[in-house]
Amino acid sequence: xxxxxxxxxxxxxxxxxxxxxxxxxxxxxxxxxxxxxxxxxxxxxxxxxxxxxxxxxxxxxxxxxxxxxxxxxxxxxxxxxxxxxxxxxxxxxxxxxxxxxxxxxxxxxxxxxxxxxxxxxxxxxxxxxxxxxxxxxxxxxxxxxxxxxxxxxxxxxxxxxxxxxxxxxxxxxxxxxxxxxxxxxxxxxxxxxxxxxxxxxxxxxxxxxxxxxxxxxxxxxxxxxxxxxxxxxxxxxxxxxxxxxxxxxxxxxxxxxxxxxxxxxxxxxxxxxxxxxxxxxxxxxxxxxxxxxxxxxxx
Amino acid sequence: xxxxxxxxxxxxxxxxxxxxxxxxxxxxxxxxxxxxxxxxxxxxxxxxxxxxxxxxxxxxxxxxxxxxxxxxxxxxxxxxxxxxxxxxxxxxxxxxxxxxxxxxxxxxxxxxxxxxxxxxxxxxxxxxxxxxxxxxxxxxxxxxxxxxxxxxxxxxxxxxxxxxxxxxxxxxxxxxxxxxxxxx
Numbered sequence: 001x002x003x004x005x006x007x008x009x010x011x012x013x014x015x016x017x018x019x020x021x022x023x024x025x026x027x028x029x030x031x032x033x034x035x036x037x038x039x040x041x042x043x044x045x046x047x048x049x050x051x052x053x054x055x056x057x058x059x060x061x062x063x064x065x066x067x068x069x070x071x072x073x074x075x076x077x078x079x080x081x082x083x084x085x086x087x088x089x090x091x092x093x094x095x096x097x098x099x100x101x102x103x104x105x106x107x108x109x110x111x112x113x114x115x116x117x118x119x120x121x122x123x124x125x126x127x128x129x130x131x132x133x134x135x136x137x138x139x140x141x142x143x144x145x146x147x148x149x150x151x152x153x154x155x156x157x158x159x160x161x162x163x164x165x166x167x168x169x170x171x172x173x174x175x176x177x178x179x180x181x182x183x184x185x186x187x188x189x190x191x192x193x194x195x196x197x198x199x200x201x202x203x204x205x206x207x208x209x210x211x212x213x214x215x216x217x218x219x220x221x222x223x224x225x226x227x228x229x230x231x232x233x234x235x236x237x238x239x240x241x242x243x244x245x246x247x248x249x250x251x252x253x254x255x256x257x258x259x260x261x262x263x264x265x266x267x268x269x270x271x272x273x274x275x276x277x278x279x280x281x282x283x284x285x286x287x288x289x290x291x292x293x294x295x296x297x298x299x
Numbered sequence: 300x301x302x303x304x305x306x307x308x309x310x311x312x313x314x315x316x317x318x319x320x321x322x323x324x325x326x327x328x329x330x331x332x333x334x335x336x337x338x339x340x341x342x343x344x345x346x347x348x349x350x351x352x353x354x355x356x357x358x359x360x361x362x363x364x365x366x367x368x369x370x371x372x373x374x375x376x377x378x379x380x381x382x383x384x385x386x387x388x389x390x391x392x393x394x395x396x397x398x399x400x401x402x403x404x405x406x407x408x409x410x411x412x413x414x415x416x417x418x419x420x421x422x423x424x425x426x427x428x429x430x431x432x433x434x435x436x437x438x439x440x441x442x443x444x445x446x447x448x449x450x451x452x453x454x455x456x457x458x459x460x461x462x463x464x465x466x467x468x469x470x471x472x473x474x475x476x477x478x479x480x481x482x483x
Contacts, residue, residue: 022372023405025376026372027402032376033376037392051390058341138387140350141354143450190439212449
């Protein structure tokens with residue numbers, strides 16, 4: 001199909017000028033975009049209020065899809081459950097037996113913990129979440145991994161607060177708007193989280209790879225002590241996350257650590273809770289020397 | 300008396316007489332659909348990798364290629380700014396890339412005025428590939444091999460989606476120009 005002849009300028013000076021003006025405006029627009037892009041890469045939070053207003057406007061629609069998503073998830077799960085009922089029943093019985101034993105063991109450990117804590121005179125209560133909400137959206141076309149939650153400044157959310165699901169860590173609040181916030185997911189390539197192995201104190205960094213997996217990088221190099229199936233939990237270093245929250249399971253070994261899968265898959269979670277920053281003071285001081293590690297110049 | 304064939308006075312939009320389009324609808328449908336397509340990926344959840352095609356950009360490409368001259372050349376600025384609010388990219392990336400895409404398509408069209416479906420798909424596919432690659436470059440993330448590999452399904456999906464989207468735009472275009480009221 002050829003373009004309509006009215007779009008050919010021919011010898012008409014007026015038409016030629018209008019074509020020229022079109023190109024001029026488009027080029028100026030591209031330059032403007034370049035300028036804004038450089039500005040927002042340099043100062044990522046420059047346009048946060050603008051984005052925040054837009055997020056707030058779309059948030060109700062996101063709440064709707066979130067409700068539908070969890071609803072349909074349950075629907076398919078229940079069909080699958082129906083088919084697998086018999087086998088699952090037997091397996092679950094065995095699992096319950098083992099779990100009872102483990103529970104008894106855990107109680108013993110808990111009791112001992114209580115005793116040791118009382119010796120140390122540590123007062124530690126359950127952390128009260130700031131807000132509970134749903135993931136209402138994500139940056140599903142961009143190579144950055146952001147999610148959006150349906151609570152914001154009016155609910156008491158501030159920048160830096162960890163976001164977790166019942167299973168484990170999901171991410172950390174990056175920008176706060178009035179009624180919604182932007183969350184940097186663990187899988188984002190700018191996300192770095194200090195972790196340790198659950199069974200001992202092998203410390204490492206969990207870095208997002210941008211493809212849904214985490215790269216576990218050991219801090220102490222040498223012989224790689226990890227093995228597949230190791231569970232990593234937050235170490236509490238840096239002060240943002242409280243220690244002992246599940247993060248990832250190791251699936252593959254590499255010379256300096258391994259590749260791990262997320263425990264709290266954000267798209268499979270229904271509700272997430274926003275928790276207060278674990279130790280605001282140490283979070284602040286940790287930022288000073290290690291801005292790259294904690295913030296990564298990320299936005 | 301000589302009679303016309305029943306279809307002689309109509310084209311594919313219906314009867315050619317007594318047909319008044321709604322100017323409001325004729326002007327807003329392209330912009331509204333592009334903006335809607337920009338918002339849609341925001342409310343869908345893809346946490347693992349960039350999976351959804353950049354629908355807003357695809358819609359812009361589609362309207363630009365299917366209906367040359369309908370969108371002004373500088374339209375990438377306002378529509379790109381709107382897309383940037385929701386895409387998770389740093390603000391300004393869509394303004395820049397959409398403007399560049401509009402200019403490039405205009406130049407391609409002035410070079411090759413006669414074209415068909417396959418050439419449209421080829422130019423759209425190239426435009427999608429270049430857009431996704433440069434969007435990744437300016438997104439502010441570290442470019443690593445896993446990141447690039449994770450973007451391949453999105454690229455494939457976007458290129459395969461273009462013909463379907465072109466059909467959808469044709470339907471929307473028919474809706475845009477259909478009769479809104481009878482005169483007299």
